[in-house]
Amino acid sequence: MKVIQTALPGAVVIEPQVFGDARGFFYESYNQAKYHAAGITSTFVQSNVSRSSKGVLRGLHYQWPNPQGKLVSVLEGEVYDVAVDIRRGSPTFGQWAGVMLSADNHRHFWIPEGFAHGFCVVSDHATFSYQCTALYDAKADAGVRWNDAAIGIDWPISAPQLSDKDLKAPLLTDVHAERLPLFAE
């Protein structure tokens, strides 16, 4: 597998080794030894799947406390996936990194604990599959506005379909400091 650094230290893209043959293909979607060797040593405790239509944007979401690291990939279609560093005290606070994930490129994106995460669907539909390093905690569920100009994400779509929750998400500057994850060296 290949590990590709992004503009955001800590958020990395993983390209698994794909074994193709006349039947189709096989790849390891996670391998503890290989991921630990790549510095991704978190343990995954929950897996999620969501399916969305073209133009849907889910995000930007995070949990605090109980922050979730996420290893995300796409099993059908294509999405533009974004991680944002929102950890108080981080040298890259407010910075983001984006990557195209698709069923064809098999790419996985590791989004560390304390980052906000979101994606928008650019294909007709997309099935999004991901593992989390902490259990979902509705009381800790939080969000930041997808088009917050202070973050400045260059989304490939302009008028996304959002949930009511995401429509009403606060700007990063309006989030009280104690509601933001803490940067740990």
Ligand SMILES: Cc1cn([C@H]2C[C@H](O)[C@@H](COP(=O)(O)OP(=O)(O)O[C@H]3O[C@H](C)C(=O)[C@H](O)[C@H]3O)O2)c(=O)[nH]c1=O
């Ligand atoms: C995330 C989650 C949700 N739910 C329930 C809560 C709601 O009744 C329903 C839909 O939740 P929500 O609208 O928050 O789902 P998404 O918009 O896909 O949110 C997710 O998508 C963004 C991109 C993320 O990074 C997070 O994993 C997560 O926030 O599922 C659960 O029961 N367990 C869960 O782990």
